[in-house]
Amino acid sequence: MTAEKPTELSYNPHMPLSQALLLPRIVIENAMPTLEGGQFAVKAVVGQDVVVTAKVFADGHDKLAVRVRWRAEDEDVWQSAVMNDLGNNGWQGQFRVDSQGRYLFCIEAWIDQFASFRYELEKKHMAAVPVSLELQEGRIHVQQAAERSEGQLSEQLAALHHELSGLLETEQIALFLHQRSADLMARVNHRAYLSLSPEYPLDVERELAQFASWYELFPRSITDSPARHGTFNDVHSRLAMIQDMGFDVLYFPPIHPIGLSYRKGPNNSLTAGPDDPGSPYAIGSEEGGHEAIHSQLGTREDFRQLVAAAAAHGLEIALDFAIQCSQDHPWLKQHPGWFNWRPDGTIKYAENPPKKYQDIVNVDFYTPEAIPSLWLELRDIVVGWVEEGVKIFRVDNPHTKPLPFWQWLIADVRALYPEVIFLAEAFTTPAMMARLGKVGYSQSYTYFTWRNTKAELASYFTELNESPWRECYRPNFFVNTPDINPAFLHDSGRPGFLIRAVLATMGSGLWGMYSGFELCESAPVPGKEEYLDSEKYEIRPRDFNAPGNIIAEIAQLNRIRRQNPALHTHLGLKVYNAWNDNILYFGKRSFDGSNFILVAVSLDPHNVQEANFELPLWEMGLPDNASTQGEDLMNGHRWTWHGKQQFMRIDPAYQPFGIWRITAS
Numbered sequence: 215m216t217a218e219k220p221t222e223l224s225y226n227p228h229m230p231l232s233q234a235l236l237l238p239r240i241v242i243e244n245a246m247p248t249l250e251g252g253q254f255a256v257k258a259v260v261g262q263d264v265v266v267t268a269k270v271f272a273d274g275h276d277k278l279a280v281r282v283r284w285r286a287e288d289e290d291v292w293q294s295a296v297m298n299d300l301g302n303n304g305w306q307g308q309f310r311v312d313s314q315g316r317y318l319f320c321i322e323a324w325i326d327q328f329a330s331f332r333y334e335l336e337k338k339h340m341a342a343v344p345v346s347l348e349l350q351e352g353r354i355h356v357q358q359a360a361e362r363s364e365g366q367l368s369e370q371l372a373a374l375h376h377e378l379s380g381l382l383e384t385e386q387i388a389l390f391l392h393q394r395s396a397d398l399m400a401r402v403n404h405r406a407y408l409s410l411s412p413e414y415p416l417d418v419e420r421e422l423a424q425f426a427s428w429y430e431l432f433p434r435s436i437t438d439s440p441a442r443h444g445t446f447n448d449v450h451s452r453l454a455m456i457q458d459m460g461f462d463v464l465y466f467p468p469i470h471p472i473g474l475s476y477r478k479g480p481n482n483s484l485t486a487g488p489d490d491p492g493s494p495y496a497i498g499s500e501e502g503g504h505e506a507i508h509s510q511l512g513t514r515e516d517f518r519q520l521v522a523a524a525a526a527h528g529l530e531i532a533l534d535f536a537i538q539c540s541q542d543h544p545w546l547k548q549h550p551g552w553f554n555w556r557p558d559g560t561i562k563y564a565e566n567p568p569k570k571y572q573d574i575v576n577v578d579f580y581t582p583e584a585i586p587s588l589w590l591e592l593r594d595i596v597v598g599w600v601e602e603g604v605k606i607f608r609v610d611n612p613h614t615k616p617l618p619f620w621q622w623l624i625a626d627v628r629a630l631y632p633e634v635i636f637l638a639e640a641f642t643t644p645a646m647m648a649r650l651g652k653v654g655y656s657q658s659y660t661y662f663t664w665r666n667t668k669a670e671l672a673s674y675f676t677e678l679n680e681s682p683w684r685e686c687y688r689p690n691f692f693v694n695t696p697d698i699n700p701a702f703l704h705d706s707g708r709p710g711f712l713i714r715a716v717l718a719t720m721g722s723g724l725w726g727m728y729s730g731f732e733l734c735e736s737a738p739v740p741g742k743e744e745y746l747d748s749e750k751y752e753i754r755p756r757d758f759n760a761p762g763n764i765i766a767e768i769a770q771l772n773r774i775r776r777q778n779p780a781l782h783t784h785l786g787l788k789v790y791n792a793w794n795d796n797i798l799y800f801g802k803r804s805f806d807g808s809n810f811i812l813v814a815v816s817l818d819p820h821n822v823q824e825a826n827f828e829l830p831l832w833e834m835g836l837p838d839n840a841s842t843q844g845e846d847l848m849n850g851h852r853w854t855w856h857g858k859q860q861f862m863r864i865d866p867a868y869q870p871f872g873i874w875r876i877t878a879s
């Protein structure tokens with residue numbers, strides 16, 4: 215197919231006639247999904263139907279033909295599909311992406327002269343207006359089409375023309391309006407006033423980039439005693455339980471050697487005792503840096519065996535990629551030019567205000583020595599772990615590293631390994647968090663952890679669904695992290711943990727928890743959202759069968775997620791009316807409408823709450839008095855709902871939420 219000029223209707227007060235004549239007659243604007251006019255790729259996953267919409271129009275009343283075209287970037291041939299007229303100049307089409315990697319799509323439109331002719335003919339005929347001249351014009355259309363075509367098509371069109379010429383007027387009208395004529399003429403490659411939109415990029419990732427449940431643990435804590443450093447081999451004992459809870463991703467904080475200089479002690483103290491293991495984020499010692507494995511965790515072979523054993527349990531290992539160094543990292547001696555040294559011979563320690571990281575220093579990406587050797591080294595480190603079977607990276611503080619670096623690194627890694635997924639651990643401004651998505655991050659941490667009230671949650675869920683960033687920002691709702699012991703959980707008891715688990719599992723296709731959450735651990739450093747005796751600085755064995763846990767509920771929530779396509783993304787969520795400020799009630803509907811989940815969560819972990827609420831029958835095209843079937847997805851109970859107005863009562867002592875699947879009767 216020829217690459218005609220894209221539609222450009224930019225305003226130019228001094229445009230000469232010669233230029234105006236080159237402008238496309240048909241306008242194609244507001245194409246979606248796109249980002250910054252195609253500067254960045256929007257995201258999709260393999261198997262997804264990508265729905266494309268645009269406003270397409272031209273002067274006059276002629277009929278337009280509009281199609282969406284797409285191809286994988288490494289293929290030459292475009293495929294195309296019809297876009298349908300939604301009215302008011304809106305058009306919609308869709309196509310399915312079936313492999314990972316970069317795709318391109320665009321929209322093409324032309325004036326369909328034969329369709330316009332048929333439309334006018336039918337109207338005039340219905341109004342009993344004489345149409346002899348129109349019929350003559352129609353025959354000319356067919357004749358010209360035959361002349362423009364070749365082979366069998368040309369012969370068939372010539373035969374049609376011949377047939378028309380021998381018919382009475384009423385018979386001609388019938389034949390022109392017959393689908394046979396329309397189909398034949400549609401095969402003619404005559405596209406009057408063809409306009410093409412720019413080509414828009416689309417990055418297709420595997421489904422785990424959009425739908426996954428993450429479980430985080432510190433391998434060194436998988437031990438029976440704080441005095442014994444846990445190992446990769448110990449982690450094998452946890453795999454079955456993590457699999458049974460329904461997780462897909464098993465994420466480890468850094469597994470590299472830990473520095474001794476400025477090592478932190480318990481509770482973030484600045485002095486460590488001789489047996490304190492230090493923060494795993496203080497990467498690098500005489501043993502090695504980011505490419506090395508902490509010797510107390512095991513050998514490289516142990517790591518490989520763990521990756522394989524995890525895979526056998528349906529789990530993928532995700533590693534932390536934290537670009538920072540302890541003062542003992544080999545790079546300080548091998549590549550001093552990668553760091554900013556102060557006049558006194560020291561390097562400033564890292565910070566994420568107000569947090570101070572006295573045990574680490576940052577590299578500088580733009581020193582003359584760092585370009586390009588540091589960039590290449592970091593890329594090689596990622597690729598090295600990919601070659602060990604790690605295809606998922608949680609990246610520490612990416613917003614404090616240059617965006618061009620990420621744009622390059624992610625594209626470079628994905629060129630060889632399109633299956634690699636990057637999670638951005640960026641708690642910063644929304645624009646920066648979205649930009650990380652634009653430059654290639656598959657998913658991101660969010661503000662979910664700090665959204666607690668009904669108003670906060672409703673507005674946050676809606677924003678994630680409706681902002682222009684929805685095309686690049688996939689939220690991963692972590693309910694806690696080693697850094698975040700949410701205030702809401704400090705005194706909420708077990709119901710509070712269930713509330714947050716339901717909001718996360720039902721709110722987004724991506725959610726995560728850090729171990730201890732299933733045991734309802736919440737002891738804070740007084741007055742802070744930090745865990746007391748944090749595992750970041752100590753070895754913390756746990757009894758994973760401790761009473762009062764919510765393991766069974768987490769397993770059921772993950773089961774519900776897998777079984778219901780509406781829950782495989784954060785998109786498609788709408789908040790509905792429940793008249794009680796302590797109850798958040800929302801629905802999620804799959805794109806094809808076949809799966810509709812309703813979720814009611816009481817945000818009060820201590821008291822019974824009640825509310826009148828509405829079943830969103832209008833979404834299903836049903837009248838207010840329709841009957842529908844409800845199914846409680848936690849216990850399998852089924853019932854019939856009569857009408858739109860309903861009542862709920864939520865007792866946190868039993869279960870602070872309800873998850874229902876609704877179907878038409």
Ligand SMILES: O=P(O)(O)O[C@H]1O[C@H](CO)[C@@H](O[C@H]2O[C@H](CO)[C@@H](O)[C@H](O)[C@H]2O)[C@H](O)[C@H]1O
Pocket residue numbers: 478482493494495496497536538566569570571572573574610611639641696697750
């Ligand atoms: O800065 P964030 O809140 O995004 O947190 C992430 O990065 C921190 C620095 O890597 C990391 O902090 C932990 O490691 C530091 C270096 O060893 C140490 O000084 C901090 O006390 C410790 O919390 C944090 O865990 C990570 O999520």
